[in-house]
Amino acid sequence: MIVEQLGLKDFRNYAVADVSLSAGANVFIGRNGQGKTNLVEAVAYLAMLGSHRVSHDAPMVRDGTDAAIVRARLAHGERTVLLELQLNRQGANKARVNGVNVRTSELPRYAQVVLFAPEDLQIVRGDPSARRRFADQLIVQRTPRMAAVLGDYDRVLRQRSALLKSARARGVRGDALSTLDVWDDKLVTLGTEVIEARIALASALSQPVAHAYEAIAGDDHRPRLTWALSVGGGDPEEDDAVETAGSALPLAEQFRASLAARRSAELERGLTLVGPHRDDLVLEVRGLPVKGYASHGESWSIALALRLASAELLRAESRLGDPVLILDDVFAELDAGRRARLAKFAAGYEQVIVTSAVEEDVPPELRAHVVRVEAGQIREPGDE
CATH class of the missing domain: 1.20.1050.90 (RecF/RecN/SMC, N-terminal domain)
Incomplete structure (x- = not known):
């Protein structure tokens, strides 16, 4: 499985965000507190119906708003599927698959993610x-x-x-x-x-x-x-x-x-x-x-x-292919040997998403597609 596109509205510190991802390795680089982990938290929620950081959904809704929207276009081989999730500050969340309303519990049937974080x-x-x-x-x-x-x-x-x-x-x-x-x-x-x-x-x-x-x-x-x-x-x-x-x-x-x-x-x-x-x-x-x-x-x-x-x-x-492997701010915590061995293990997956405050902490083989994150803004290669 590959996440091709991720869109956010009123999610954490993002008023609006839209980011393209590629097969293989993707790295979000930015100082602490800029919103790197917020991006991978949104991806992982679609698969786990929960956050790895908080036990309730309200903190994921941007201050001053009532709901957050997460949209992700996923590729399963030649087939694509669009998942949409509305996280409500109060009341039940809502979900759609390819524009059709479904129960939120249906989302893990289409999204498989494994996230490792500190x-x-x-x-x-x-x-x-x-x-x-x-x-x-x-x-x-x-x-x-x-x-x-x-x-x-x-x-x-x-x-x-x-x-x-x-x-x-x-x-x-x-x-x-x-x-x-x-x-x-x-x-x-x-x-x-x-x-x-x-x-x-x-x-x-x-x-x-x-x-x-x-x-x-x-x-x-x-x-x-x-x-x-x-x-x-x-x-x-x-x-x-x-x-x-x-x-x-x-x-x-x-x-x-x-x-x-x-x-x-x-x-x-x-x-x-x-x-x-x-x-x-x-x-x-x-x-x-x-x-x-x-x-x-x-x-x-x-x-x-x-x-x-x-x-x-x-x-x-799974019949969905590899799960997306997310490594959230973990390389800074590992010694050189574990970094190298983890990178070798991860490189075999269809898609890997890494976040790091320091680009050099990430082994070179996982830096194929670098996206920079600054104060809730996405800076992709080629952006001015």
Whole structure:
């Protein structure tokens, strides 16, 4: 897949922007705060239905306006498709494909992007929510219908948790809260599908992560990915992790039994303590957890490997061709060896988009098409 044209209106610091991109390597060069990352954030949103920088859409709408527009013309081989997205400061977003109104959840069917940014170090070093978000965004890219499943799970979770909080305030005992059983059924059905998709993802990523890690780090440190699941009786959110992949009970039965066992604790705290929203993706190198044990270089390597493995996985499974690989302001963070190895890995993709404050930080093989960004203005080659 190739992004041929990107148009923005009232997106971040851009009143209006229009930029042409080419196959192969593209570099946005500009000082910090000029709008380079805003451009790649817009591209990535079409594929991930979210930003890698903020959890809500409102910050992406330019101050003083009610909505932002992102338009992208994509090429899939000989076929082109025009995606249009309206991000509203309030209310639901809107989307069109080739001029036809569609649900926003349809956009990842046409756009596949893998973005690596300095914020991705939080996947390795941050709290479990960063790792869950990484996994869920990739799951949606592999299987777009999972966006609806994840959305429904979040809705049920909010409603069940609100019921628990209300019961706690009223001093209701668990055996007197029969309405909770209805929400348990919905939580188990949707949550089991999410957990199964995450376990399958960890298995599918295993080899690509090992390959990408060795390619970037230059060493085989035996990276490993496993899920610590709250349905096993522990609570990964509170560092009480239990891996349950080997349990003899079907996953849904484990889920239901764990809900029953923790009902009193849930009522005491007014929280839903069991489900995929409490799980954690455990990352290891050299047989040790990355978080807390890995060096700075190892942490960068595993974060990069996760994104590059995602690109390899999508490349192998997709009928859209290669995903667009975006490297947002990362070369300044890497030593010379990792820069060279990353450039070699990235150069094999149909399209790569790089941002950098310093042009010389980007290896020469990724500087085929340079675009300069100054205060929300695009300066392409040949512009006065």
